[in-house]
Amino acid sequence: MATLTTTFTTFASVTRMGSNGIGWSSPSNAQTSDDTRATLSSTPDASAYTDYLKCTGLTDALPSGAVVSGIKITIERKDSNGQSTDSAVRLVVGGTIQGDNKASSTQWPTTDTNATYGSTTDLWGLTPTREQLNGSDFGVVVSCNVGTGGPSGGTDTPGGL
């Protein structure tokens, strides 16, 4: 069993239905862990979920003959106000968002922290092939729940897929 650890080549903010127009600014900043981050393009004025931060195209390719047995996504994220939670973390296979939604209800911490989704034996309810994963349209989308803040510091979680 072998492991390929890599990142993606293309990052974009993609409209998610019902997001109330809250997109991502500088999405390509999520390519490397350098404290230069992808952020929201506007301040939320209501509880909603954001557009997708879509990452596609593996930087490194799987070798010939590889049979995929697990996919694990690691997201280094934070919210300085502690107001965000996951809304959607899903795979993009063949350009289509599909598979399990690995979103967690845990609040994003106020400092950079890695969160992992999937495992070495988790295929997210799919059966992706080596050719699909090596394609430029394979990747992951991330969307989070945001709120306007308040005295209690609570965060609304509008949900949605």
Add this chain to the structure above:
Amino acid sequence: MPISTPLGPSAPQIDAITVEITYTIPQATASVNLTVGASASGSVLANANASAALILTASATTGGAINGAASANLTVAADAIGVRIVNASASALLTLSASALVSSGAAFGALTLNASASGSLKVAGSGSVALTLSAIAASSFVKLGTAAALLNLDASATPSGILRGATAAANLTASAAANPTRYTYGAASVPLTASASANPNRTTYGTASVPLTVSSSASGAKTSYGTAAALLTVSASAGSARLVAGDGSLNLALTAQASGLRTAGSSASASLTLSASANSQVPQYGAASVVMSVTSAANGSVKAAGSGSVLLTITSAANAKATINGTASVALSLTATSGSARLVSGSGLVVLTVSTSATPTRYTYATAPVNLTVSASANPTRVTFASATAALSLTASATPVSSFKPTFTDSDGLAFGNASEGLTLSPFTTALAFKDNNDESI
């Protein structure tokens, strides 16, 4: 009463997204073609099976092992600085090659190749200290090896044949046994012994810088030939057919006896003697820089060919067909008699005399840069042709010649000798002498 601190709106930030993909590559098996390659600084182990074609390659700095099996074709190659073991089996065709270097210095270690195949087998290897090749095949196999010190080849096959080849700087021993066909050959800088016995076919040959002995015996066909810088002895005997050939810079002796087909060919810088007798066909050929004598007699066909830088005498007699070819830089005499057909050809730098007589067919041709005389007589058919750069004389008569006395002339056309049996020659220097068929001066 505690005072709550208002919190700002969500400000999510993502610094990095990475992916970790776990995968496996299935074991290297294939029903058609399989290629397995590996390299490592430690050891290499490659195992594979294929029903059609299999290629295994590996390289390692310390040790390596390669094992494979294929039903059709299998090729295994390996390189290692340490120890290497190559094992393979194939039902059709198998090729093994390997080289190993144990130490980083000038000394090599040991190499062992083992192989078995139900069809054809080829095992090849090289080593500076010791090399051992062993193989077993159901049909035929080829073993090739080179070693600076010691080389051992062992092989056995049933039923078709064994072919063995080896070179060694010190000692080389090649032996083979098979039924019905066996080939043994080798080359060594010091001593070389190649021996073989088989029923009915056998081939033995070798080269050596000092002494070389090649011997063989068979009830069917036999081939023995060799090359030696000092001494060469080639002997062979067979019940049906035989081929004996050799080269020697000092002394060369070839003897052959056969009741069927026989061929004797050789060259020598000092002296060369070829003699042969057969009941059916006897081809003989040779080359000598000083003195060469080729004689043959057979009840069937006779072929005698030779070249000499000083003196060359070729005589033959046969009841069926006779072919004589020769080249000499000084003097050349060709004589032939046959009860049925005869071919006589020759070339001489100074003097060339060709005369033939045969019944019913005769071919005579020759070339000479100075003087050329070709004469022939036959009944009923005769063909005579020749070429010369200076002078050419052709004479022919259809009347059978009861006796023949060649005339030898120098570059001025002056006669200086003759002989009733075509064995007397006198070149232009006092160092040369006339000799008869028994190589005795007259």
